[in-house]
Amino acid sequence: MEIFPSFQSLLFTLVSSLTLIICIKWISYYSNTKKNFPPSPRRLPIIGSLHKLGSSPHRSLAALSQNHGPVMLLHLGSVPTIVASSSEAAQEIMKTHDLSFASRPNSTILNILLYGCKDLAFAPNGEYWRQLKSIVATQLLSNAQVKSFQHVRKEEVGDMIGMLGEGCGSSIDLTPLFDSLSEKVMCRVAIGRAYDGLKLTNLLKRYLTMFTRLSVGTYIPWLSWVDRVSGLLDQAEDATKKLDEFLEDVIEEHVNKKRGDGDRNDEGKDFIDILLNAQKDKTNGFSFQRDTIKAVIMDIFGGGIDNTSTNLEWILSELIKNPRVMKKLQNEITEIAQGRSMISEEDLEKMPYLKAVVKENLRLHPPVPLLLPRIATQDAKLMGYDVPSGTQVLVNVWKIGRDSRLWEEPEEFRPERFLTNAINYKGHHFEWLPFGAGRRTCPGILFSVVILELAIANIVYKFDLALPNGVKCEDLDMSDKYGITVHRKFPLLVVATPRV
Numbered sequence: 001m002e003i004f005p006s007f008q009s010l011l012f013t014l015v016s017s018l019t020l021i022i023c024i025k026w027i028s029y030y031s032n033t034k035k036n037f038p039p040s041p042r043r044l045p046i047i048g049s050l051h052k053l054g055s056s057p058h059r060s061l062a063a064l065s066q067n068h069g070p071v072m073l074l075h076l077g078s079v080p081t082i083v084a085s086s087s088e089a090a091q092e093i094m095k096t097h098d099l100s101f102a103s104r105p106n107s108t109i110l111n112i113l114l115y116g117c118k119d120l121a122f123a124p125n126g127e128y129w130r131q132l133k134s135i136v137a138t139q140l141l142s143n144a145q146v147k148s149f150q151h152v153r154k155e156e157v158g159d160m161i162g163m164l165g166e167g168c169g170s171s172i173d174l175t176p177l178f179d180s181l182s183e184k185v186m187c188r189v190a191i192g193r194a195y196d197g198l199k200l201t202n203l204l205k206r207y208l209t210m211f212t213r214l215s216v217g218t219y220i221p222w223l224s225w226v227d228r229v230s231g232l233l234d235q236a237e238d239a240t241k242k243l244d245e246f247l248e249d250v251i252e253e254h255v256n257k258k259r260g261d262g263d264r265n266d267e268g269k270d271f272i273d274i275l276l277n278a279q280k281d282k283t284n285g286f287s288f289q290r291d292t293i294k295a296v297i298m299d300i301f302g303g304g305i306d307n308t309s310t311n312l313e314w315i316l317s318e319l320i321k322n323p324r325v326m327k328k329l330q331n332e333i334t335e336i337a338q339g340r341s342m343i344s345e346e347d348l349e350k351m352p353y354l355k356a357v358v359k360e361n362l363r364l365h366p367p368v369p370l371l372l373p374r375i376a377t378q379d380a381k382l383m384g385y386d387v388p389s390g391t392q393v394l395v396n397v398w399k400i401g402r403d404s405r406l407w408e409e410p411e412e413f414r415p416e417r418f419l420t421n422a423i424n425y426k427g428h429h430f431e432w433l434p435f436g437a438g439r440r441t442c443p444g445i446l447f448s449v450v451i452l453e454l455a456i457a458n459i460v461y462k463f464d465l466a467l468p469n470g471v472k473c474e475d476l477d478m479s480d481k482y483g484i485t486v487h488r489k490f491p492l493l494v495v496a497t498p499r500v
């Protein structure tokens with residue numbers, strides 16, 4: 001019996017393997033040259049076009065689209081990525097071919113942060129994601145459920161107004177006030193109480209920052225060891241473990257019905273109660289483990305906290321920078337308030353200009369300017385171009401919101417445009433997509449809009465706001481900074497004076 005193959009058979013195997021590889025390469029090259037791929041900027045070896053993203057990817061990609069058109073193909077490392085920058089392309093992605101683009105790309109770091117993507121935002125499209133979205137949309141974030149947390153918003157907005165009042169006359173940084181408001185509201189509805197002290201704040205900050213860190217392995221898989229050597233994956237594991245331990249305790253408290261002091265939401269069920277009940281419900285054949293509950297709560301913290309405070313910062317920045325709009329808004333609110341001490345959620349329905357202000361701000365400052373990435377799960381066509389399965393897809397809604405073909409004087413903050421157009425939050429208008437659209441649309445729209453409207457209405461009703469040290473309104477710096485959401489680059493410092 002021969003143990004080692006003969007030289008001839010070795011040579012034969014080698015030559016036939018080489019011929020096979022050359023054939024495959026040739027066939028794939030030939031069929032690719034037949035394909036109609038979107039225009040691409042020049043790329044570098046290994047990193048492709050990663051270096052072109054810069055520190056503000058939404059701005060860099062908008063600039064690139066000026067040269068390469070509304071549908072571009074970039075190679076981020078070795079990840080082929082389509083960037084759509086027009087409302088027509090967005091509509092094809094999120095409506096015409098929504099099913100082809102309804103999944104999310106996966107990565108080692110996301111798997112660490114989200115229990116193997118058992119959350120809603122990064123779960124691949126499929127039965128698991130569909131069932132979970134149904135629970136989140138109909139049980140956690142439905143109209144009725146959002147209404148049931150009205151008292152939480154009232155109390156927390158009241159507390160924030162109280163703090164602003166205490167700082168009247170001196171310079172106040174609004175960002176920590178807004179961060180605290182959003183975190184408290186989110187914690188009370190999600191886990192039953194707001195935690196005093198910085199323990200949870202710091203845990204969350206550390207955890208959420210991990211989503212903004214560049215993971216080499218995500219873009220250049222053969223260099224994925226760099227993420228281990230650089231300590232990135234260890235940090236992600238540690239941040240997740242700490243938050244996991246915290247949430248594990250909170251869930252145990254819920255299971256054992258032992259809630260601590262400071263529970264200001266004890267008359268209603270919080271999200272953990274609802275998820276624990278859904279877990280017991282076997283009627284629809286969907287079963288999930290505790291990791292799913294924790295992953296969903298992490299989504300809710302990730303989606304809810306930063307987005308809300310970022311929005312509040314930008315709305316007030318625009319109002320301060322545009323005194324005409326501020327005056328008009330204050331007039332609307334004062335007329336409806338009729339001397340009452342606080343604006344209530346019932347009042348908001350009578351304030352069309354306030355609603356227009358919130359929408360106009362989302363046009364100019366969408367907190368998630370490239371939406372969450374999607375991935376093509378089948379070969380698709382986009383605006384006549386070929387998009388192979390496995391291509392990542394980004395939609396630049398920041399660019400679409402500033403498209404002069406769609407918006408007159410797009411750089412101007414002019415809420416009036418939303419008084420006359422029919423744009424609503426249903427995701428049918430592809431020129432305005434701060435929450436995305438289609439299957440993957442944000443389920444937290446109702447939840448966030450009401451808190452934004454209530455907080456803004458009360459702040460501008462109760463106070464006049466000016467910039468400190470005699471800085472003129474028109475000189476307010478509006479630079480932004482890319483992160484988990486697009487924040488103001490510099491803190492928003494104001495001097496508040498009581499109005500009523």
Ligand code: HEM
Binds near residue numbers: 371443
């Ligand atoms: C102003 C506030 C908010 C903005 C601008 C925002 C924006 C977005 C965007 C752009 C997406 C991706 C949509 C897409 O890919 O088409 C998204 C998804 C998501 N958002 Fe929000 N969001 C906000 C508030 C919230 C809140 C308050 C929650 C939860 C309480 C939330 C939970 C989620 C979840 C779970 C997803 C993933 C949905 C899926 O993949 O099926 N968001 N959001």
